Amino acid sequence: MDAISSLMLQEGWRKGPWTALEDRLLTDYVQQHGEGSWNSVAKLTGLRRSGKSCRLRWVNYLRPDLKRGKITPDEETVILQLHAMLGNRWSAIARCLPGRTDNEIKNYWRTHFKKARPSRRARAQLLHQYQLQQQEQRRQYMQSLQLLQQQNQQQLQLQEQQSQQLTMAKQQQQQLSPPEEPDHQAVMAMMNSLQSGGGGGTEWYCGSPVSVPECCALPDDDDALLWDSLWRLVDGDGCGDGSSGGDY
DNA sequence: AACTTCGTCAACCGCGAGACC
DNA sequence: AGGTCTCGCGGTTGACGAAGT
Structure with missing residues (x-):
């Protein structure tokens, strides 16, 4: 076959x-000529397919020794073990599983075992759960803050009353002595004692550090990583129209 | 019932290795 | 020695049916 007819043939590849x-x-071709010489298939049979395409079709679909049907649990075990040993060497793994092709095993692995990005639906559910959880945390947090403030006010009022009573008593004793400064250190110590005891850590509220009960603490450490990844996940969806969906 | 999303799998693409000239 | 061809491999894409909304 000359170069021109060869080119015409290539342009007509199906x-x-x-x-x-x-x-x-x-x-029929393989039965007559055996496997190999794939580039001559088109010339000898009139098939308008490239040698590459013919080989792939034969190896992955037409070979008589191919097993049909689902991967069995035993085969799955072998795939897992061999993948742990060999990595993505699908052809090597396939050689240990008679009747299975590298393509089949590769597809099976990607479908069943590869750690995939969550689906859109799963991501939406995760996001929804996260938002609800965050709302609830904020609500509990603000409730506890209000409670703490009430307790602090009550303590301050009590302290003030005690202080006034003490002052009045002193004034009665020393009618002309000046009033004493309130004991700020004692007040602060009392507030601290009120605020500790949660184990939830410190949050800033209106410019002041406030301890937060454990149950209401905002996430940190490992949780923060989770939320961080969630936010990235949200950002990923939020930046586009959601239709791009880019697979991995 | 219509539309969307997901899972599966066949097929294609690009690249590298080896054979051959 | 080096250029071309062929084959094989791993990664990726796209079609299509099933499942979900």
Whole structure:
């Protein structure tokens, strides 16, 4: 075949799904000539498929020794073990599983075991859960803050009353002595004692550090990582129209 | 019932290695 | 020695049916 006819042939390569007729032509060819010399398939059979495409079709679909049907649990075990040993060497793994192709194993692995990005639906659910959880945390947090403030006010009032009573008593004793400064250190110590005892850590509220009960604490450490990744996940969706969906 | 999303799998693409000239 | 061809491999894409909304 000369260069021009070869070029014309190449320009006419068919792509896409194989027809039953093409399958039969290829099968007949392999039965007559054996596997190999894939580039001569087109010349000898009239198939308008590249040698590469013919080989792939034969290896992955037409070979008579292929197993059909789902991967069995035993095969799955072998795949897992071999992948742990060999990594993504699908052809090597396939050689240990008679009747299975590298393509089949590769697809199976990607579908069942590869740690995939959560689906859109799963991501939406995660986001919704996260938002609800965050709302609830904020609500509890603000409630506890209000409670703490009330307690602090009561303590301050009590302290003030005690202080006034003490002052009055002193004034009665020393009618002309000046009033004493309130004991700020004692007040602060009392507030601190009120605020500690949660184990939830310190939050800033109106410019002042306030301890937060454990149950209401905002996430940190490991949780923060989770939320951080969630936010990235949210950002990823929020930046686009959600239709791009880019697979991994 | 119509539309959307997901899972599966066949097929394609690009690249590297080895054979051959 | 180096250029070309062929084959094989791993990664990726796209079609399509099933499941979900």
